[in-house]
Every structure is written in C-alpha cells, then in structure tokens.
Amino acid sequence: MPSSIAVIIVNYGTADLSAEAVESVLSADHRDHPVEVHLLDNASPGHDAETLSRIHRDRGWGERVTLWPERENHGFGRGNNVVLHALAKRDTPPDYVFLLNPDAALENEAIAILADRLDAEPDVAAVGASVTQPSGNPVSASFRFPTARSEFVVAMNFGPVERLFDDVRVSLPPDQPDGPVDWVTGAAVMFRLSDVMAVGGFDPDFFLYFEEVELMHRLTRAGHRILHVPKARVRHVEGAATEIGGGRPRVARRPAYWYRSWRLYHLKTRGRRGAIGAGLAAFTGALLNVPVAVLRRNPMLAPKGYYADFPKMVLWPLLTGRDRS
Structure with a gap:
C-alpha cells in the first residue's frame, strides 16, 4: 500500500x-x-x-x-x-x-x-x-542549529568574521x-x-x-x-504570511513573540546558562555591528527597537529567572 x-x-x-x-x-x-x-x-x-x-x-x-x-x-x-x-x-x-x-x-x-x-x-x-x-x-x-557563536556572527554581520566562522553559519546555501x-x-x-x-x-x-x-x-x-x-x-512568497522575511531581518520592529520564541528556543535546547551565553553573544554582536555599519556606510542590521527590546525581552528574563513568561 x-x-x-x-x-x-x-x-x-x-x-x-x-x-x-x-x-x-x-x-x-x-x-x-x-x-x-x-x-x-x-x-x-x-x-x-x-x-x-x-x-x-x-x-x-x-x-x-x-x-x-x-x-x-x-x-x-x-x-x-x-x-x-x-x-x-x-x-x-x-x-x-x-x-x-x-x-x-x-x-x-x-x-x-x-x-x-x-x-x-x-x-x-x-x-x-x-x-x-x-x-x-x-x-x-536547510540549516544548522543556532549556537552562541552563530548568533554572534549573524548579529555582527562582518564579512571577515563570517568567513572565519563559516562552519557555524545557520543558513546553508540554497544549492x-x-x-x-x-x-x-x-x-x-x-x-x-x-x-x-x-x-x-x-x-x-x-x-x-x-x-x-x-x-x-x-x-x-x-x-x-x-x-x-x-x-x-x-x-x-517569503514573509507574506508572517510579515517577517527569512535570512536577514527587516528594518521594521519585531513583535514581542519573536523575542519570546528566540529566548524559549535557546532555553529549551541549551538550558539557562546556554541561553544566557547565546543572548549575550547575540547582543554583543549587534553592538559591534554599529561601528562596523558606520565605517562601511551600511545600514545597521538590527531591526527598530532591538537595542531596547532584546535586553528587556531576552536578557533580563533569562538573568532573573523569569524566562518562561
């Protein structure tokens, strides 16, 4: 059958x-x-x-x-x-x-x-x-599972760093x-x-x-x-149903449930210490992207509100133990 x-x-x-x-x-x-x-x-x-x-x-x-x-x-x-x-x-x-x-x-x-x-x-x-x-x-x-290193590399968005850590890139090639x-x-x-x-x-x-x-x-x-x-x-038709495209995030502000899901994924797959490490890596990479973007005259990678939203909805709940709400 x-x-x-x-x-x-x-x-x-x-x-x-x-x-x-x-x-x-x-x-x-x-x-x-x-x-x-x-x-x-x-x-x-x-x-x-x-x-x-x-x-x-x-x-x-x-x-x-x-x-x-x-x-x-x-x-x-x-x-x-x-x-x-x-x-x-x-x-x-x-x-x-x-x-x-x-x-x-x-x-x-x-x-x-x-x-x-x-x-x-x-x-x-x-x-x-x-x-x-x-x-x-x-x-x-097709993709690799996210890690602290991959979160840092994606958030920093700097070619030499991406090439150095190519083995942790989350998105695999289209081919x-x-x-x-x-x-x-x-x-x-x-x-x-x-x-x-x-x-x-x-x-x-x-x-x-x-x-x-x-x-x-x-x-x-x-x-x-x-x-x-x-x-x-x-x-x-990527993003038509969710209003957020794949790959690079768009400039528009991300909804609160995106941050909550990011936090829950790392918490459930790596435990609190691993989730905190991934969160700190992602935020550090995003901070370093600011001078990189300025020097290269590129727009910053982070979506609107990221530098307030990520600490509030990811780092603070993880650091205080309020990480499942």
Missing part, C-alpha cells in the same frame, strides 16, 4: 494565497499516494473563514479538503497541533504529514518525492523541500545537496506522524517562530535524522 499523507495548511489573513496552496496540492497526482488536505483558519481578522468556506464550495473541493475554522489564533505550532492530535487519534492515522505554508505552492510532485524518501529511510523523521521565490531565485531551505541537515524550513516539510507524536508534537509554549526548529531538535535528540531533499520543489 502506498503511504498516506495529510497536508496541513494554517491560514491567518491570507485566504487567497491559502486557496492557491490547496489548489497546487489538488492538481498534483502524488504517484498514487493517498493525500488529504486540512486547511485551518487561525481566527483570521476579517472574513477569511467565510471566504475559505465559499471557495471550498465554489471550487468543488468536497471531501478532499477539510476546513478547520478556529475561534482562537493558536499560532503556527499550536495551530498544526489541533490537526495533528486529531489525525493521531484516528483508528488508521496517515503515515506522514506535510506542512505547507499558506504563502507556498508545489512546483512539482514534491509530496510524492518526500513521501518516497521517508518510505525508503525509516530512521528519518522529517524531509524538507527546496524553495524558490516567485522570481525563480532559490533561497536557503545545498541532498542529505542530512540539522533542520529544514517549516514552509514545506514532511514529518513521519508517529515520530512527531512520540515527542509530543509542537511545543505549545511557542506562538510563532522557532517552533519547527525546536521540534526538529527534539527529533534529532530522539535519534532521528532530518534530510534536505532538493528534488522536491516549492515556491514560497
């Missing part, structure tokens, strides 16, 4: 893009893999739930697509958990779950390619696709070859459902950001591998 896959798309304020993501799944043949789609609306502002219900009816999606109109914005991880836990309780759960961003769409038979890879390698818990922008330019889709990596983008990742549920699913402490990194960190600690599979291709 071909392995079965449940696709989960979590929508928040991007109904039209979510509908196109669904259409990209329905239009593929998936090489005989049974595929079902679950589209969860995370209590979007406006009329997204009604819009998606109308689209569901008008486009004849029928039983192929299940709508989940939530009354609370759960965030990304908890939103996925709503569907994951329901799927796991079935008498016959799907073998795999494929998480697809609402601002992403399949470019080939990505679901079948990823499912075939999980079929072939039972010690692998997650496989991620390659990602391109609408322009066709590839972007990083990263097929094979094991620390984690893959949550925009297009397929998990073995039994492995995800064995480690408890997404950590509900995270609202948005770092939740997929932390989940893959737990899967790795449990002895599973994570693979980047570039043959599977997905197009992603």
Whole structure:
C-alpha cells in the first residue's frame, strides 16, 4: 500500500494565497499516494473563514479538503497541533504529514518525492523541500542549529568574521545537496506522524517562530535524522504570511513573540546558562555591528527597537529567572 499523507495548511489573513496552496496540492497526482488536505483558519481578522468556506464550495473541493475554522489564533505550532492530535487519534492515522505554508505552492510532485524518501529511510523523521521565490531565485531551505557563536556572527554581520566562522553559519546555501541537515524550513516539510507524536508534537509554549526548529531538535535528540531533499520543489512568497522575511531581518520592529520564541528556543535546547551565553553573544554582536555599519556606510542590521527590546525581552528574563513568561 502506498503511504498516506495529510497536508496541513494554517491560514491567518491570507485566504487567497491559502486557496492557491490547496489548489497546487489538488492538481498534483502524488504517484498514487493517498493525500488529504486540512486547511485551518487561525481566527483570521476579517472574513477569511467565510471566504475559505465559499471557495471550498465554489471550487468543488468536497471531501478532499477539510476546513478547520478556529475561534482562537493558536499560532503556527499550536495551530498544526489541533490537526495533528486529531489525525493521531484516528483508528488508521496517515503515515506522514506535510506542512505547507499558506504563502507556498508545489512546483512539482514534491509530496510524492518526500513521501518516497521517508518510505525508503525509516530512521528519518522529517524531509524538507527546496524553495524558490516567485522570481525563480532559490533561497536557503536547510540549516544548522543556532549556537552562541552563530548568533554572534549573524548579529555582527562582518564579512571577515563570517568567513572565519563559516562552519557555524545557520543558513546553508540554497544549492545545498541532498542529505542530512540539522533542520529544514517549516514552509514545506514532511514529518513521519508517529515520530512527531512520540515527542509530543509542537511545543505549545511557542506562538510563532522557532517552533519547527525546536521540534526538529527534539527529533534529532530522539535519534532521528532530518534530510534536505532538493528534488522536491516549492515556491514560497517569503514573509507574506508572517510579515517577517527569512535570512536577514527587516528594518521594521519585531513583535514581542519573536523575542519570546528566540529566548524559549535557546532555553529549551541549551538550558539557562546556554541561553544566557547565546543572548549575550547575540547582543554583543549587534553592538559591534554599529561601528562596523558606520565605517562601511551600511545600514545597521538590527531591526527598530532591538537595542531596547532584546535586553528587556531576552536578557533580563533569562538573568532573573523569569524566562518562561
């Protein structure tokens, strides 16, 4: 029997893009893999739930697509958990779950390619696709786990330092070859459902950001591998659903939940001492970026409010022990 896959798309304020993501799944043949789609609306502002219900009816999606109109914005991880836990309780759960961003769409038979890879390698818990922008330019889709050194290097944003510590760079090249990596983008990742549920699913402490990194960190600690599979291709309108792009942060001020998630990730994966070390490294690097940016006549890397927000929402809670609120 071909392995079965449940696709989960979590929508928040991007109904039209979510509908196109669904259409990209329905239009593929998936090489005989049974595929079902679950589209969860995370209590979007406006009329997204009604819009998606109308689209569901008008486009004849029928039983192929299940709508989940939530009354609370759960965030990304908890939103996925709503569907994951329901799927796991079935008498016959799907073998795999494929998480697809609402601002992403399949470019080939990505679901079948990823499912075939999980079929072939039972010690692998997650496989991620390659990602391109609408322009066709590839972007990083596989990564190393963040460390204190990598946080310092990214925050300082100085070429000689980046080259000196290239071995800790978080983002791997867009042309990263097929094979094991620390984690893959949550925009297009397929998990073995039994492995995800064995480690408890997404950590509900995270609202948005770092939740997929932390989940893959737990899967790795449990002895599973994570693979980047570039043959599977997905197009992603980066930042359309979250308003924060990947790679370099934008100038706009980051929301409080980004800082909280950053802090929780390092706390949960490295303990308080490790999280404090990473926080001090990141902030020191950001401070050093100021004279570097001035001398090079470049804009400073840190987003607006960073030099007040990071100490308040990361360093102070970690140093005082109020690090889980």
